[in-house]
Amino acid sequence: MAKIDVTIYSLPEDECGYCRLMKGTFTRWVKDHPQHEVTAVTLSAKDNREALLETGATAAPVYIVKRGNKETVVSGRNPDRLTDALEGLDSIWDM
Secondary structure (H helix, E strand, O other), X not given: OOEEEEEEEEOOOOOOHHHHHHHHHHHHHHHHOOOOEEEEEEEEOOOOHHHHHHHOOOOOOEEXXXXXXXXXXXXXXXXXXXXXXXXXXXXXXOO
16 A cells, blocks of 8 residues: 555646546546555646746646655646556656
């Protein structure tokens, strides 16, 4: 079992198709992996623009996944990358 903390910066779903897609990916993953302790906090991307600029994110939504001592920022339409970050396999994206 892993403890995973996720901070989500999102736009209203009626304004952001990527936000809907990524929320579905995240929700399914959490449901399919009940053995992990996942804590999620959702914040407004509009109200937290400065914090997002510091992450280097380029598109909404932004998922900051903390698993152990590793933190991964996933932005935009990247469901595979989000899944890998949640599973602790995100190092395959390091280039």
